[in-house]
Amino acid sequence: MKKITSKGIKSLIRNNLVTVLFLVICSIGIPLSGYSPSYLISEIIVRLSRNSFLILSLLIPIMAGMGLNFGMTLGAMAGQIGLIFVTDWNVVGIPAMVLAIIISIPISILLGQLCGRILNKAKGREMVTSYILGFFMNGVYQLIVLYGMGSIIPIKNTSLVLPRGYGIRNTVNLIGIRRSLDSLFNLSIFGIKIPLMTFIVIALVCVFIVWFRKTKLGQDMRAVGQDMEVAASAGIQVEHTRIVSIVISTVVAGIGMIIYLQNIGTLNTYNSHTQIGMFSVAALLVGGASVSKANIGNVFLGVILFHLMFIVSPMAGKNLIGQAQLGEYFRVFVSYGVITMSLVLYEMRKKRENLANAEKLQENQGALNED
Amino acid sequence: MKDKKIPLLEMKNISKDFSGNQVLNDINFSIQKGEILGLVGENGAGKSTLMKILFGMDEIRTTGGYGGQVIIKGEVVNFNSSLDALEKGIGMVHQEFSLLPDFSAAENIVLNREPLKPSIMSELFGDRMNSLNRDEIDAIAKTSIEKLGISLDTSMKVSSMPVGHKQFTEIARELSKDAKGETNPIELLVLDEPTAVLSEKEADSLLIAMRKLAKQGIAMIFISHRLNEIIDVCDTMMVMRDGLIIKHIPIEGVNVQDIARWMVGRNVSNSSKPREFDYTDKPTILDIQKLWVDMPGETVKNVSLEVKKGEILGIGGMAGQGKLGIPNGVMGLYQSGGKVVFDGKELLLNNPRSLLDAGLAFVSEDRRGVGLLLDESLEWNVAFTAMQVQDKYLKKYLKGFMTWRDSKAIEEVTQKYIDQLEIKCTSSKQKAKELSGGNQQKICLAKAFALEPKLLFVSEPTRGIDIGAKALVLESLRKYNRELGTTIVIISSELEELRAICDRIAIVTDGKIEGILEASKPSEDFGLLMIGQKVEEAI
DSSP states (O other): OOOOEEEEEEEEHHTHHHHHHHHHHHHHHHHHTTTHHHHHHHHHHHHHHHHHHHHHHHHHHHHTTOOOTTTTHHHHHHHHHHHHHHHHHTTTTHHHHHHHHHHHHHHHHHHHHHHHHHHHHTTTTTOOOHHHHHHHHHHHHHHHIIITTTTTTTTOTTTTBTTSSSSBBBEETTTTTTTTTTTEEEETTEEEEEHHHHHHHHHHHHHHHHHHHHHHHHHHHHHHOOHHHHHHHHTOOHHHHHHHHHHHHHHHHHHHHHHHHHHHEEEETTTTTHHHHHHHHHHHHHTOOOOOOOOOOHHHHHHHHHHHHHHHHHHHHHHHHTTTHHHHHHHHHHHHHHHHHHHHHHHEEEEEEHHHHHHHHHHHHHHHHHH | OOSSSSSSSEEEEEEEEEETTEEEEEEEEEEEETEEEEEEEOTTHHHHHHHHHTOOHHHHHHOOEEEEEEEEETTTEESSSHHHHHHHTTEESSSSSSOOOBBBBBHHTTTTTTEOOOOHHHHHHHHGGGGGOHHHHHHHHHHHHHHHHHHOOOOOOOOOOOOOHHHHHHHHHHHHGGGGSSSSOOOOEEEETTTOOOOOHHHHHHHHHHHHOOOOOOOOEESSHHHHHHHHOEEEEEEEETEEEEEEEETOOOOHHHHHHHHOOOOOOOOOOOOOOOOOOOEEEEEEEEEEEOOOSSSSEEEEEETTOOOOEEEEEOOSSTTHHHHHHHHTOOEEEEEEEEEEEEEHHHHOOHHTTTTTTEEEEEEEIOOOOSSBHHHHHHHHHHHHOOOOTEEEGGGTEEEEEOOOHHHHHHHHHHTTOOOOSEEEBGGGGGSSSSHHHHHHHHHHHHHSEEEEEEESTTTTOOHHHHHHHHHHHHHHHHHHEEEEEEOOSSSHHHHOSEEEEEEEETTTTEEEEEETTHHHHHHHHHHTOOTTTTT
């Protein structure tokens, strides 16, 4: 470990400003909310099991130098379509989840291919392109779910369909699969329930990501992420590698959405997916990731800090000014704020590094001249 | 030379032209196993084109191929890419590093040729899901580094390496390319200015490594501007000039002065007389002290330079030595530091606007990028900067609360320069991108002239334009200087062009001013400065 100096601490804070800011917000918010530690811990565990999988889907595109994949929304849509079908077919429990995942994967692959190809046309502007692509695909999703289902695509279960005869209702009750994964193996420590199976699944994805980094494909992605030209001149198929990274991300996001929704228990047909990309990206950034660098630790730290703020802010707001809406307001405001701030800080850090390099060059030269 | 044996590489009657412009003319040479051939020549002498032909680069094929034959071990070859060349055991070490900064030396050396360990997933999803065999990667890297006879930590990240180690990593990568036995072992390496970015010590160890490789039977073509290195390490040397081989001789008995003379010594008669202008008693208008500029590929390290009022000063030197960095740094287009005093006032660096306000103007070498608004009319291009910076060509209403463009004044001034500079266009409303390169260059000049600067930087004013346009551009610069007394600093790679128009010429080598000579001095003197040899009577 490096020796801790005041300069070291300063640069540590400067490089992790967003994380530090959240630590400060949470440490003020927790006493204000008046929640007990055991309540907070059990809430955090729920959020960890619910969101981690989704956020893990962001890691691989970052490795391939494509920034934060807002296109994970596409995977979320695929997952939701899978869930609608299994609900219609009255499948329940773990088989239902597996079936939903099986349905979602081909859709995710298809959407991921599309997204990857489009992003290859927009090199260097992947983030804004994938963000807007999410909005566009939302339109296609609505077309299919709101008009296609029940008319072209057969839906038998009338409780799913709008009274007019086609289109899926605003909310779908996922009673058949609610908590089916979470309650498979339940562990209770000091009265805090831990959904062990969900965490095992999350751990498996983490193992996959760690292993993936060591494969040839992972190595190629890291190479492409650093310098596309150098990678191409060494014979790596740059475009294909980038598409694969987006496809993997989309598939993982689709499965993540199914895990997320089995925990929540109801599907908000037209809203669930829209903000998931933004909240996931924000959580990852809060965990200390940047556009070009993210690891598994960032995911868990991000979920803990970001959701801790969500948990405590309504109560803190109520105790402070008598209004619980503050929390809801915070949620959206802070998410956008975090993303903006991280992006700005990232650019600033890059500029500072360039400047430091230029100065170092100058110093080296000075040393050479003195020789 | 051992003439009896079949040479490793022979290039026979090679010629190449780019749309009528002959760049290589009947080139013949051969290289034996384990021979180090030094290749020297000015920029534009044809060295890089020759190497591109050897490696079968796209650029050559898309411009109509080449004449003559490339023969490797008695067999005529015609490569389609550098990967083909590699198969025959010919590798290239590039001038700019193509390394990945966050990868270790070993990872870079085996990039995309990593040895793999099979895994279950690869049965399902193909070879790319195999995991990397770290031990073997390290072993390959170590063997190829051993061939170089240097010590290099294979696990060190490239971003934290000194430049010399980066260069070694590149060479080791070329050497390792036969490790899997899929290609022939490397037998010929082309090193394109490998020492340009190295310190003396690093360069020395590179030369030692080269000799070691030669003993193992690897032949090398060594391109360098540092002539001492050529003399130190090579067995034979070849001087190219204007697409011809001027000399191809064993290195024994050759000295630096000879090579310099062969490189630049033209038999051209100097037709245009240098003008009579006595700058010695003129005041200093621009005083640059200890300037450094972080411009990629053109780094300026430490430049101090005085420019006298009213003179035309030339800045020359080889490409990549930093001459282009000087105007770009002073004008704030790249990060720079040091002290620049203009007309008695110190300038704020890294702030293009304040520099324009002070009365400096810059015609960039990057015409299409920085110089022109390609999609706008000529009028806009000529008047834009003057409008922005000096509030020219504007009509003011309501006591300056509202300003409108004065289209008539803009049209007039554009027309004036179109006539003056003989710009070929349909009208002043034509779009800039529709003009030819030479005429675009004239528009860039007109734009700078419209600012009526006190000092004008002109960077590579004749690059990529034909001879007729060249003369006109140079003449208009001269005329502008004569009539308005504007101080002009011209940066150009073409020494003869500078000698024709300038009063004094400063030669930049390795990011520093190597010396300043009067334009009337013989070109050999400039040649020596370019390769870093001080001339006694430098001013």
